[in-house]
Amino acid sequence: xxxxxxxxxxxxxxGYLAPLLALGITLLAGLMLFAILGVxxxxxxxxxxxxxxxxxxxxxxLGVKAAPLIIIAVALSIGFRAQVWNIGAEGQLILGGITxxxxxxMFHQNDGWYVLPLMVLAGIAGGMVWAAIPALLKTRFNVxxxxxxxxxxxxAVLLLxxxxxxxxxDPDGFNFPESRMFHDAALLPRILEGTRLHAGAMVAVGxxxxxxxxxxxxxxxxxxxxxxxxxxxxxxxxxxxPKLIWTALMIxxxxxxxxxxxxxxxxxxxxxxxxxxxxxxxxxxxxFLGRLHPIGVLFAGLIMALSYLGGESAQITLSLxxxxxxxxxxxxxxxxxxxxxxxxYRVVFK
Amino acid sequence: MNETLMLTVLTIITxxxxxxxxxxxxxxxxxxxxxxxxxxxxMLAGAVCSFAVAHHTGSATLAILAGLLAGMLLASIFAxxxxxxxxxxxxxxxxxxxxxxGLSALLGQSLVGIAFAGLPSLHIPWLSDLPVxxxxxFSHDVLVYGSxxxxxxxxxxxxxxxxxxxxxxxxxxxxxxxxxGIKVIRVRYLATLFxxxxxxxxxxxxxxxxxxxxxxxxxxxxGWIALALVVFAVWQPGRLLLGAYLFGGISILQLHGQxxxxxxxxxxxxMLPYLTTILVLVLISRDxxxxxxxxxxxxxxxxxxxx
Numbered sequence: 001x002x003x004x005x006x007x008x009x010x011x012x013x014x015g016y017l018a019p020l021l022a023l024g025i026t027l028l029a030g031l032m033l034f035a036i037l038g039v040x041x042x043x044x045x046x047x048x049x050x051x052x053x054x055x056x057x058x059x060x061x062l063g064v065k066a067a068p069l070i071i072i073a074v075a076l077s078i079g080f081r082a083q084v085w086n087i088g089a090e091g092q093l094i095l096g097g098i099t100x101x102x103x104x105x106m107f108h109q110n111d112g113w114y115v116l117p118l119m120v121l122a123g124i125a126g127g128m129v130w131a132a133i134p135a136l137l138k139t140r141f142n143v144x145x146x147x148x149x150x151x152x153x154x155x156a157v158l159l160l161x162x163x164x165x166x167x168x169x170d171p172d173g174f175n176f177p178e179s180r181m182f183h184d185a186a187l188l189p190r191i192l193e194g195t196r197l198h199a200g201a202m203v204a205v206g207x208x209x210x211x212x213x214x215x216x217x218x219x220x221x222x223x224x225x226x227x228x229x230x231x232x233x234x235x236x237x238x239x240x241x242p243k244l245i246w247t248a249l250m251i252x253x254x255x256x257x258x259x260x261x262x263x264x265x266x267x268x269x270x271x272x273x274x275x276x277x278x279x280x281x282x283x284x285x286x287x288f289l290g291r292l293h294p295i296g297v298l299f300a301g302l303i304m305a306l307s308y309l310g311g312e313s314a315q316i317t318l319s320l321x322x323x324x325x326x327x328x329x330x331x332x333x334x335x336x337x338x339x340x341x342x343x344x345y346r347v348v349f350k
Numbered sequence: 351m352n353e354t355l356m357l358t359v360l361t362i363i364t365x366x367x368x369x370x371x372x373x374x375x376x377x378x379x380x381x382x383x384x385x386x387x388x389x390x391x392x393m394l395a396g397a398v399c400s401f402a403v404a405h406h407t408g409s410a411t412l413a414i415l416a417g418l419l420a421g422m423l424l425a426s427i428f429a430x431x432x433x434x435x436x437x438x439x440x441x442x443x444x445x446x447x448x449x450x451x452g453l454s455a456l457l458g459q460s461l462v463g464i465a466f467a468g469l470p471s472l473h474i475p476w477l478s479d480l481p482v483x484x485x486x487x488f489s490h491d492v493l494v495y496g497s498x499x500x501x502x503x504x505x506x507x508x509x510x511x512x513x514x515x516x517x518x519x520x521x522x523x524x525x526x527x528x529x530x531g532i533k534v535i536r537v538r539y540l541a542t543l544f545x546x547x548x549x550x551x552x553x554x555x556x557x558x559x560x561x562x563x564x565x566x567x568x569x570x571x572x573g574w575i576a577l578a579l580v581v582f583a584v585w586q587p588g589r590l591l592l593g594a595y596l597f598g599g600i601s602i603l604q605l606h607g608q609x610x611x612x613x614x615x616x617x618x619x620x621m622l623p624y625l626t627t628i629l630v631l632v633l634i635s636r637d638x639x640x641x642x643x644x645x646x647x648x649x650x651x652x653x654x655x656x657x
Binding site: 004006053085100133137139140142144146147148150151152154155159161163165166217281284285288321322323324325326327328329331332333334337338340341343344 | 429435438444445446448450451453456457461564566570571574577578581615617618620623624625628631635636638642
């Protein structure tokens with residue numbers, strides 16, 4: 001009979017090993033899934049994991065997809081550590097895209113250097129405003145932030161759909177639900193010629209460093225961690241709970257908004273009815289896979305970006321449905337949560 | 351009775367029924383001290399499986415059964431991870447939703463665009479033939495009657511039965527329940543599976559009756575609204591029924607708004623259920639004492655038997 005026995009102290013080794021173990025099991029389960037779907041396993045493996053990164057363009061695309069995931073996931077891990085469950089990053093991302101695009105459209109006859117910085121500020125502010133609603137409702141009225149932030153995501157999707165088919169629609173666009181194309185001053189600079197890799201990738205690395213410094217080297221980071229591990233101890237130490245909730249949500253909203261602006265001003269160059277393929281939700285998995293640690297998030301973001309690219313490549317070469325990506329991501333999180341048991345428990349055979 | 355009014359009431363019933371199922375299941379789960387945020391994923395799994403079975407066999411009974419089982423299957427993954435492996439309930443519930451959305455889209459890709467006749471309404475001799483009342487109350491499909499039955503059953507179970515008392519004890523203090531010799535983990539497993547089955551039935555109703563077809567992500571946040579409904583109901587089955595019908599009424603406003611001459615873009619009308627959910631949560635949650643008195647005390651906490 002197999003049983004779990006609680007360890008005296010959490011195992012650090014298992015903390016690092018569990019994500020790798022989870023990745024390995026996900027890989028095996030994924031290959032089994034392909035076999036069940038009747039797809040040649042070798043070809044599927046190649047299409048999913050090798051083909052996307054077998055060219056420089058592929059690596060650049062990896063960066064394009066990883067940047068928003070990393071930016072959001074670093075911010076979410078800070079919140080999750082403080083037990084603030086902002087799961088509406090997708091909505092905050094959309095709002096950032098909308099407000100950033102609004103600035104670009106406002107200045108569409110103007111190519112000053114200040115357009116892009118203004119868009120960045122507007123994007124961050126848009127995400128923050130959207131995250132301020134759950135923060136306010138949580139601190140003032142004790143409302144669960146999980147449900148409010150998620151409800152606001154649905155509202156954001158509808159808001160975007162209305163804006164691109166109404167007020168922000170391209171006046172010369174034959175009624176397509178799209179905004180005008182931005183002009184060059186409103187586009188992110190590319191950092192690799194001939195690819196779509198944009199400056200957002202560098203910002204993502206910056207966000208990782210900033211997150212790492214915040215969590216490990218500042219009092220605020222310490223307060224956030226204490227609040228998550230032992231809320232009452234935090235209260236006795238004088239860390240204000242409402243202030244930490246606000247901080248966590250503002251960081252989350254700001255970063256998600258920034259990521260949304262990057263999507264709009266980077267890969268798409270205009271406001272489209274769909275800004276992201278669920279980066280805001282996938283970032284939750286990235287945060288957990290990265291152990292809620294900025295450096296871990298960096299690697300986890302690259303892995304999850306590969307799952308997007310692999311899904312697209314498998315769709316093209318093997319005509320597998322894109323939904324395979326979602327199944328992979330869900331399985332990965334399941335296996336991660338399952339292997340996490342090894343951190344606090346020992347498996348014993350009785 | 352006015353025809354428009356009659357149709358409105360009938361649509362409210364179809365809009366409320368999936369919410370009743372999903373929310374009553376989650377209510378039982380939460381009363382046992384478990385918070386399963388995967389309702390949305392389980393609903394989608396139920397929706398796609400029951401639609402697939404309906405399409406391939408043509409049997410409504412088998413289709414409903416498939417929805418039930420699909421929900422329970424996903425719930426069993428959640429139960430194993432949170433109850434046997436002590437994983438975080440919040441994180442595991444989110445994983446279940448992400449997984450359910452992906453899995454249902456994968457399973458349903460060959461079903462998109464196929465229509466289904468829908469569930470037949472039960473004909474009850476004499477009662478269904480009554481004027482007005484017959485159509486209003488006695489012309490529904492089996493799942494609508496089932497939703498009322500299940501709420502009554504849960505209400506009786508929680509407040510009047512010994513097993514219900516055990517379940518509530520587990521939800522309010524798992525350590526005390528364990529000390530009394532109650533098998534905490536087993537009770538929670540059963541409650542979680544019941545919740546999954548109910549969410550699956552709610553999903554089945556969506557794809558068999560509400561819009562008899564399959565579309566990716568067709569539950570459109572109803573699983574999350576169901577979670578909010580449990581809070582709205584302060585964990586009481588009777589209030590939950592009221593809440594579900596209130597939401598059913600609001601969500602059909604968008605359908606009837608245009609007919610009534612309300613000239614608001616459809617997207618803005620579609621925001622109403624989500625905005626109402628937030629508003630309702632504010633109204634209920636601001637009374638901290640009330641939440642504390644009614645919420646199961648050990649909700650969301652893992653249980654590891656110490657002796």
